[in-house]
Amino acid sequence: MTKVYTGGCLCGFIRISARSPRNPHTCSCTLCQKHTGAHSVRWVEFDTQDVQWTGKGGKPATWRSSEFSSRAFCPRCGSSIGAIDDAPTVALLTGCFDDAVHAEFTSTDNACQGSA
Ligand SMILES: [Zn+2]
Numbered sequence: 767m768t769k770v771y772t773g774g775c776l777c778g779f780i781r782i783s784a785r786s787p788r789n790p791h792t793c794s795c796t797l798c799q800k801h802t803g804a805h806s807v808r809w810v811e812f813d814t815q816d817v818q819w820t821g822k823g824g825k826p827a828t829w830r831s832s833e834f835s836s837r838a839f840c841p842r843c844g845s846s847i848g849a850i851d852d853a854p855t856v857a858l859l860t861g862c863f864d865d866a867v868h869a870e871f872t873s874t875d876n877a878c879q880g881s882a
């Protein structure tokens with residue numbers, strides 16, 4: 767069975783259930799820094815169809831950050847969740863996950879190029 771990754775925001779309004787992670791990477795671009803308040807963040811991507819928003823809040827709130835992507839966050843507690851692309855990709859910040867899955871995702875320093 768495919769492993770399911772669960773996670774969510776600080777207050778629990780936004781909950782995530784995702785499978786089949788790909789393209790883990792870190793980023794320290796200005797966009798990521800402003801979005802999260804952190805100097806450097808770690809990402810992992812999923813196909814849109816492999817991500818379910820299972821919390822009361824449904825899909826996270828978004829802010830259009832580039833021509834092809836929007837930054838996602840919890841409208842209630844303000845936690846950064848990730849980025850929802852127009853292409854069928856959802857990128858999640860690995861800090862959102864319930865378990866310490868960081869080690870599973872071997873990071874390549876493959877910045878999001880400040881464009882997502
Ligand atoms: Zn929240």
Ligand SMILES: [Zn+2]
Binds near residue numbers: 878
């Ligand atoms: Zn970035």
